[in-house]
Amino acid sequence: MKRFAVIVFLLAPFCLIAQNRFKENIAVLRSMEDSMVPYAKAMIFADDAAARFRADSIFIKRLVKTLSIPGSFYYPFDSIKTVSKLYPLDSAFRIFTWQLQKDESYFRQYGVIQMRTNDGSPKFFPLYDESDFASVPTDEVRNNKNWIGAIYYQVTMKEYKGRKYYTLFGFDDNDFVSTKKWIEILTFNENNEPVFGGEYFVYKDEAIKPLNPVSRFCLEYKKDARIRMVYDPELDLIVFDHLISESNEENKKYTLIPDGDYEGFKWTNGKWVHVDKIFQEQKLKDGQAPLPAPILDDKGNANN
Secondary structure, eight states: OHHHHHHHHHHHHHHHHHHHHSHHHHHHHHHHHHHHHHHHHHHHHOSSHHHHHHHHHHHHHHHHHHHTSTTGGGOOOTTOOSSEEEOOTTOSEEEEEEEEEEETTEEEEEEEEEEOOTTOOOOEEEEEBOGGGOSSTTSOOBOGGGBOOOEEEEEEEEEETTEEEEEEEEEEOOSSSEEEEEEEEEEEOTTSOEEEOOSOEEOOOOTTSOOSSOSSEEEEEETTOOOOEEEETTTTEEEEEEEEETTSOTTOGGGEEEEEEEEEEEEETTEEEEESOSOOSOOOOTTOSOOOOOSBOTTSOBOO
16 A cells, blocks of 8 residues: 555656646546446456457457557556556556456466656557467566566566666466466666566576576466465565475476465565575464455455
């Protein structure tokens, strides 16, 4: 909540300027948002897969048209509940992500990065999920055209030698036996184009983690397990559950569950360096570690 308040505070002067400069577009943006709401719901909640895909196609076309309107960066799209919308601390961009399900074994993520521009002119990068074509999705630096898809639920910004690094935390339903959570580093190149990944993680190889070197970090675990993977601003650490195999088969990701311990990463000289045990004095009880609100609640309804 505190972090959200800081972002709102930082965005406030930009929003006031935008309202004055682009106030003639507010009614158009509101109308476009209203037209997208039913499709945003249907692409997640429609019973029929064909209906979900059809709604997704219409939603994407209308979102692209809406983001092409000058000043749209400052429009919040608060009525669209089934799409994650994140701003980093410097509000240099925002990133929209969502998920489309075909069946219990097929999930595809979609997204777009919208840049903040000085004159309010539209600039955005569609994100194309190429996970199905990545034999080892952790091992390659990528761009928006071959993105490893995820629904991003948190972003934190770090700096090193004058360059900004945006760490994204993402969720992927994956398939019917396992789920994935991702830590992805987003930077921008000399042309201000998005770059996903790089050798930013330092840790010892073990069976439950991706084999080094990695360009992004992933934990894959049992479908009905709940694990935490968040940035904790008070600790200034990434915190995530330590996993073990319930059948002593660590290479089988669908057997991995949390054991009550926590490990993580600390930002050190431009890299996330592994911390073996974060809470050495006591184990936290379930629900005590920080966890952002999921996009959907336990009943499948959109959270406000």
